[in-house]
Amino acid sequence: MPKAIAASSVEHQLRQIVDNSSAVIYVKDLDGRLRLVNQAFETLFGMRAAQVLGHTDHELFPPAVADTLRANDRRVAELGQALEFEEQVELDGEIRTYLSTKFPLFDSAGRVIAVCGMSTDISSRKRQEEALRHIALGISAASGAEVFAEIVRYLAHALNADIAAVARLRDTNMHQLETVGLYFNGQPHDNVIYELEGTPCEWVVSKGFHFVGQDAQKRFPEDGFLRKFGLQSYAGYPLFATDGHVIGLISVSSRGTLASPELTEALLKVFSVRAAAEIQSCDAEASYRAIFDSSEDAIFVHDLDSGVLVDANPKACQAYGYSYAEMLGLTIDDFSAGYRPYTGEDAAGWLARARDGELQRFEWHRRNRDGSLHWDEVMLKRATIGGVERILAITREITQRKQAEQALRASEQQYRAIFSTALDCIISVDGEGRVLAFNPAAERCFGYAREQAVGRLLAELIVPERYLAVYQRGLQRYLESRDGPLFGRRVEIEVRRADGQEFPAELAMTVVEGAQGPLFIGYLRDITELKEAEAQRAELAQQLRQAQRMEAIGHLAGGIAHDFNNLLTGMLGYTVMAEELAEQLPDARLSRYLVHVQRSAERARDLIQQMLTFSRGSRGQPRTVNLAERIDDFIKLVEASLPSSVEIETRLAADLPPVLVDPVQLEQVLMNLCINARDAMSGVGRLRVGLSLQTLQRSVCASCRQPFSGLHLALSVSDSGPGIAPQVCEHMFEPFFSTKASGQGSGMGLSMVHGIVHEYAGHILVDSRAGEGSTFQIFLPALAQDTPCPANPIEPNPTVQQGQLQGRVAVVDDEPMVAEFMADRLSDWGVQVRCFSDAEQACAVLCADPYAWDLVILDQSMPRLTGLQLARRLLALRADLPIVLYSGFSDQLSESQVQAEGLKALLRKPLDQAQLHLLLRQYLPMAAADTEAKQSARRQT
Secondary structure, three states, X not given: OHHHHHHHHHHHHHHHHHHOOOOEEEEEEOOOOEEEEOHHHHHHHOOOHHHHOOOOHHHHOOXXXXXXXXXXXXHHHHHOOXXXXXXXXEEOOEEEEEEEEEEEEEOOOOOEEEEEEEEEEOHHHHHHHHHHHHHHHOHHHOOOOHHHXXXXXXXXXXXXXXXXXXXXXXXXXXXXXXXEEEEEOXXXXXXXEEXXXXXXXXXXXXXXXXXXXXXXXXXXXXXHHHHHHOOOEEEEEEEEOOOOOEEEEEEEEEOOOOOOHHHXXXXXXXXXXXXXXXXXXXXXXXXXXXXHHOOOOEEEEEEOOOOOEEXXXXXXXXXXXXXXXXXXXXXXXXXXXXXXXXXXXXXXXXXXXXXXXOOEEEEEEEEOOOOOEEEEEEEEEEEEEOOEEEEEEEEEEOHHHHHHHHHHXXXXXXXXXXXXXXXXXXXXXXXXXXXXXXXXXXXXXXXXXXXXXXXXXXXXXXXXXXXXXXXXXXXXXXHHXXXXXXXXXXEEXXXXXXXXXXXXXXXXXXXXXXXXXXXXXXXXXXXXXXXXXXXXXXXXXXHHHHHHHHHHHHHHHHHHHHHHHHXXXXXXXXXXXXXXXXXXXXXXXXXXXXXXXXXXXXXXXXXXXXXXXXXXXXXXXXXXXXXXXXXXXXXXXXXXXXXXXXXEEEEEOOOOOOEEEOHHHHHHHHHHHHHXXXXXXXXXXXXXXXXXXXXXXXXXXXXXXXEEEEEEEEEEXXXXXXXXXXXXHOOOOOOOOOOOOOOXXXXXXXXXXXXXXXXXXXXXXXXXXXXXXXXXXXXEEOOOOOOOOOOOOOOXXXXXXXXXXXXXXXXXXXXXXXXXXXHHXXXXXXXXXXXXXOHHHHHHHHHHOHHHOOEEEEEOOOOOOOHHHHHHHHHHHOOOOOEEEEEOOXXXXXXXXXXXXXXXXXXXXXXXXXXXXXXXXXXOOEOHXXXXXXXXXXXXX
């Protein structure tokens, strides 16, 4: 039953297409009897279908016409293929020309059982083509005084008129006309002068085109010219000058009936352009161009011998999408679709036949400039234009007609092809909600075969149970009011597969009114992957925002650290120097005060070091480390710093591979996490430290928001505190962010953890639940199991016995306070010092005589010229010059890089004065007194 309904619906739709076609459509059996006609056929012949069905052409048309029609039908049936014919039929005393496309109809066994025809009236076009032929062959060849004679002669022939005239106004008051070309009764006639008043010409001059189809003498009784020659019809069109004012008119008159007003006006308008141009003394080429350019059809002019395009009218340029200059530079291949029989070679064949004098009419598939394909009707004719033999091509687009014909022949095949190959699910149901069609994409998506789906209620197949009521209400609402929220737009819905799995889908609904009621067609697409992609894009956007925020904060922290290290260099330096002086004074309070100042400055230095660690401006010294051994030793120190009310539990897995980190920095990470855990528990609770090997599939770092995976060592610190609020989690890794009371924390602990962990390609995960505590997990990439771990190095003793030095030292630092401190400190050690605050000035002085200096100390970060750039210039002049570089912040330089450039050392601000003195002793001579003291000590030893 559903198949019958579908077939009936298709037949009903096809009948609507046939009846609404502007072409005359009919079907004849093999005996020539009419079996089907459409409404256009009934309208054309003024008879209902019942009056013509069963009759033959010989019963409806004159014998000669019927014989031709019957012969054409037999040829189609015999060949079994579609053919085109130009057929003429007399209607109401007028011969009408039709372009008929006829094709055979077959039964299921492949036998021809009937012939179907589609005929389009081309009578008007034929007359226009004939008129244009007169224009091209006649008017274009005329020149000078012959132009007007040719205009009226060809105009009379084209419109079958008894009189044709071209006249100009004799005065500006528009009282009289004087003919410049007059054609009467098939012969040229002498020109005449006549009065405008009371004539149809007066109407033309004052108001424009005027057409009198009959009874012209009654309408204009004062016109003696009409009465004298017995003229009953008249048409006139004004002649316009280039500035738009009327300079005359062109007219035709007949004792009988003129052609249609539309054709007459079009031809008069075309001829008026040439006539007006000649009246204004334009040459023949200009008038030809005016007529040529005003054509509503695309016209091309080809060279007779080569076929090269030599001219084209504006309509051709507009239709094909080229400028006039571009058009003349193209070949026939450029206009061709590019496949047979529509190639340049095929076009050359048509031109060759036209050159031989044969009128050529055919359909052509052309390609426009934008690459689009269009159908044209083409007429080729050999013609004399401007005295030169040419091939004239007139084309008219018929793309819509071709598309209609193709749609009529292949509508059902196209529908089935689209239905079967569509990537989206296409499901149609009837008014009761039963499935009528279920395409292959729907079979794959929902897991039902077509045979299982057709005939069943759609609600039972794909609608989840919780949406059944909504579905039924929507269907009922449409049936009652022909309206509903799902029609005419796309919506997201939840649907169900055969296995019960639900998934999101995008749905678009449309309704077709069929013979049996409304048919609902749904176009549905699984958007599961799209929704996942949208979620992933949102996650990536959040990661990017977090990375940009952390990077900006890192740059800010690094910049602040650089300036603070410059300040601390002077503060700590002068404090040490003051302590040295205080040792010589019996003032205990002064010494105590200086100790407090130094401790405060050292705390500031440590805070700056944390900022540099966060911003990755301070590089550690990574080496392979066995984390289990290192953490086991470190936990003993942690226990000593925590109150007894905090219970520590450790779970360190055995046989773990090593990692590449700076062990001191890792201990800083662990210490910060343990202190945070202690504070979160308010000093009472359980602290758990764990270490394990984990393989992660895909996780997202809590601080940098980047995804990571692979084999990692996981160091975890858990507390039994109240957990972390979500709004705190968003900002807790930022520098100076703290939830502690003022004065109880710097807010740098977790930012330092972030900096150190990411320095070694690690990541962080945080698991916190209200009332259940928090867990911080540090993930570091695991090395191979057999990677050796070196023994812990012995830390060098930073204390150095200071003594007096000698020599000339240059200090270059753009920070005046640091430069001043360096001058004081080095002078105290016996060194001759010269300080520079401008790097370019220092470069000029030092490069002038590099051998005048025993050692040079350079600040790295200076405007216009960095310390490393200045060092390269000095070393180019004196390769053995000892140069020391120091910096408050540099994430670009390391000790090895500096030494590779030829410098002796890289120091960090604030300066370690013992380290600086030890370094100077390597490259500067000792003072004489110190040297003698050392030699005496050696002799005593």
